[in-house]
Amino acid sequence: MKIKYVHTNIIAKDWKKVSQFYQHVFGCKPVPPERNLSGEWLDKLTGIDNAHVTGEHLTLPGYEEFHPTLEIFSYNNTDSSNPKAINGIGLSHLAFEVDDVALVLEKIIEEGGGQVGELIKTKYPNNVTATFVYAKDIEGNIIELQSWEK
Structure with a gap:
């Protein structure tokens, strides 16, 4: 059985601004193509009706190949009820x-x-x-x- 870590995803209000932040601070580089995803398959995958995702993957410093990447996406409709905290449950940092x-x-x-x-x-x-x-x-x-x- 092959297992390979591929990416970490950040859902952003504005994926372009967040992507630029990681490019400017950490030297991450975009991995084309930009994503513009929608359709029945995405609705089924996410459990969200009429989901539309845009964004891109970025190389991580020290990993000049295409993986692993930092995936920065924005949804057409987001849930902002999940506050970020250093001691919060789930992905911390x-x-x-x-x-x-x-x-x-x-x-x-x-x-x-x-x-x-x-x-x-x-x-x-x-x-x-x-x-x-x-x-x-x-x-x-x-x-x-x-x-x-x-």
Whole structure:
């Protein structure tokens, strides 16, 4: 049996703006074609009548192939009753290892995102120092930034 991780999906109010955010901050690149999906098959798959999805896939930093990707989609009708919280049930955050946590956090804020908690440095075994911070993209999705130093 073959199993392969393919993508993580973010449902956005405005997929183009969210896609641009991840391209500007993390250097993600679009994987053509843009998606414009609808039809009976999508209604059956999603359980949503007259579903219409638009968006695109983005390469992830460090994975220059076509998979895994970050899939950013918008539906023609969205459910905004699911608030995003670091301790919420379900998908909590996306994590990126970066060289300079403070610098990437600054870029996130410049691009319209925000910070969740404090930027911290802590000691790990084997004389390793880890730096972490939680941030948010422009629609509130939580992002963990981390770096590791010997």
